Amino acid sequence: MAMKNKSLVSINDYSKSEYLKILDLAEDFEKNPVRDLMSGRVVATLFFEPSTRTRLSFESAVNRLGGKVIGFSDTDSSSVSKGETLYDTIKIVSNYCDLIVMRHPLEGSARFASEISKVPIINAGDGANQHPSQTLLDLYSIKKTQERLDDINIFMVGDLKYGRTVHSLLMAMSKFKTTFNFIAPDELKMPDEYKLFLDSLGLRYFEHRDFTDIISEADIIYMTRVQKERFSDPIEYEKTKNTYILKNHMLKNTKPNVKVLHPLPRVNEIDPCIDINPKAYYFTQALNGVYVRQAIITSILGLI
Amino acid sequence: MKDKILVVSAIKDGTVIDHIQAISLFKVISILGLDKIDKTITFGTNLESKKLGRKAIIKLSDIFFKDKDINKIALVAPDAKLNIIRNYEVVEKKVVEVPDEISGIVKCMNPQCITNYEKVVTEFDVISKKDVKLKCRYCEKITDQENMEILK
Numbered sequence: 001m002a003m004k005n006k007s008l009v010s011i012n013d014y015s016k017s018e019y020l021k022i023l024d025l026a027e028d029f030e031k032n033p034v035r036d037l038m039s040g041r042v043v044a045t046l047f048f049e050p051s052t053r054t055r056l057s058f059e060s061a062v063n064r065l066g067g068k069v070i071g072f073s074d075t076d077s078s079s080v081s082k083g084e085t086l087y088d089t090i091k092i093v094s095n096y097c098d099l100i101v102m103r104h105p106l107e108g109s110a111r112f113a114s115e116i117s118k119v120p121i122i123n124a125g126d127g128a129n130q131h132p133s134q135t136l137l138d139l140y141s142i143k144k145t146q147e148r149l150d151d152i153n154i155f156m157v158g159d160l161k162y163g164r165t166v167h168s169l170l171m172a173m174s175k176f177k178t179t180f181n182f183i184a185p186d187e188l189k190m191p192d193e194y195k196l197f198l199d200s201l202g203l204r205y206f207e208h209r210d211f212t213d214i215i216s217e218a219d220i221i222y223m224t225r226v227q228k229e230r231f232s233d234p235i236e237y238e239k240t241k242n243t244y245i246l247k248n249h250m251l252k253n254t255k256p257n258v259k260v261l262h263p264l265p266r267v268n269e270i271d272p273c274i275d276i277n278p279k280a281y282y283f284t285q286a287l288n289g290v291y292v293r294q295a296i297i298t299s300i301l302g303l304i
Numbered sequence: 305m306k307d308k309i310l311v312v313s314a315i316k317d318g319t320v321i322d323h324i325q326a327i328s329l330f331k332v333i334s335i336l337g338l339d340k341i342d343k344t345i346t347f348g349t350n351l352e353s354k355k356l357g358r359k360a361i362i363k364l365s366d367i368f369f370k371d372k373d374i375n376k377i378a379l380v381a382p383d384a385k386l387n388i389i390r391n392y393e394v395v396e397k398k399v400v401e402v403p404d405e406i407s408g409i410v411k412c413m414n415p416q417c418i419t420n421y422e423k424v425v426t427e428f429d430v431i432s433k434k435d436v437k438l439k440c441r442y443c444e445k446i447t448d449q450e451n452m453e454i455l456k
Binding site for chain 1: 342412418422423424440441
């Protein structure tokens with residue numbers, strides 16, 4: 001398989017058929033997540049900045065497959081705090097394991113690591129750049145809830161300017177017949193480069209400041225956090241913040257198949273009342289992350 | 305008249321790089337590593353040019369470039385023209401073209417890019433040649449002409 005021994009740094013490293021392969025494998029892992037496929041294998045999780053969900057999800061994936069995990073969850077407990085370069089850390093750690101899962105605050109750090117490491121790298125987030133396993137679990141969640149990946153009308157809501165998850169998801173969904181609706185304040189609109197990219201593929205997209213009137217068209221509502229610090233004018237933030245909060249009554253006239261997704265953590269952009277609405281899917285989405293990561297890890301290690 | 309003689313003074317074999325914007329001369333020298341070559345090289349700068357205002361010229365005796373190497377200067381001297389000289393005659397004229405890939409010449413403009421922290425040779429894919437846009441292979445961000453900084 002082409003994925004074997006190949007690092008996963010960017011969502012653009014995989015083809016459409018490789019996405020579908022991962023999603024099929026993830027479906028198998030969902031049916032049977034505890035399998036002794038990784039006996040004797042060691043995965044290093046190097047988290048140069050903290051992340052609860054992603055790290056635990058990767059570690060859970062490895063543990064359920066019978067593998068072992070080594071690593072660190074913040075730089076205070078590693079030699080990075082003594083000033084060691086990323087180059088040296090990767091050179092050394094790649095001697096100790098079969099696969100490295102890393103998160104690092106600097107963009108491009110995972111690509112750099114993949115060039116110097118003896119073992120494959122899975123990028124679990126490099127600054128604001130890429131987080132491909134998140135995108136694959138988003139795809140899995142869309143496929144599972146909609147039973148298809150083509151002809152989806154996806155609403156992306158909130159911070160579309162800085163949000164790395166929406167950018168990667170856009171790139172991945174552009175391989176399917178997707179209609180995009182971008183709902184964001186002017187200060188956080190989808191960057192032009194992504195819109196030009198969709199233009200070049202002839203895919204449809206629409207931009208809105210508000211989504212209450214159009215929400216009935218959505219198949220997927222992908223919520224993201226609107227952070228106060230992204231606004232140059234705090235008054236502008238106060239004026240706009242409530243526009244991008246999803247409330248239960250807004251889901252009333254939506255399609256029966258609609259699902260609300262969120263990469264998490266959320267702050268206040270999804271009203272907790274929605275949690276018990278069957279259209280809320282974000283917690284199951286996080287669970288899907290374990291199966292998708294099992295699929296990615298076993299594909300890269302050539303275990304299936 | 306004296307200046308004119310100097311400018312047109314001929315070389316027997318080698319390369320003349322003409323139509324360099326005067327402001328870019330030292331960048332061209334640096335990119336081509338001319339400060340480390342022991343052959344005879346003549347530089348002229350702030351010469352009058354109808355097209356460029358002030359231009360610079362470099363005459364290199366017994367030096368010939370591969371297209372791959374000379375095209376590196378297209379980023380800072382897009383109008384540069386090359387005259388290849390053999391036995392005092394111009395045997396070939398060439399223009400420079402922005403290459404498809406740029407390695408180790410340009411600084412990534414993203415302050416959060418790993419290439420600005422660790423010892424990494426920058427690598428870019430050229431996604432636009434006319435209004436130059438470079439995509440960093442590490443952080444995937446775009447460095448445009450306006451924000452381009454030459455590394456050496």
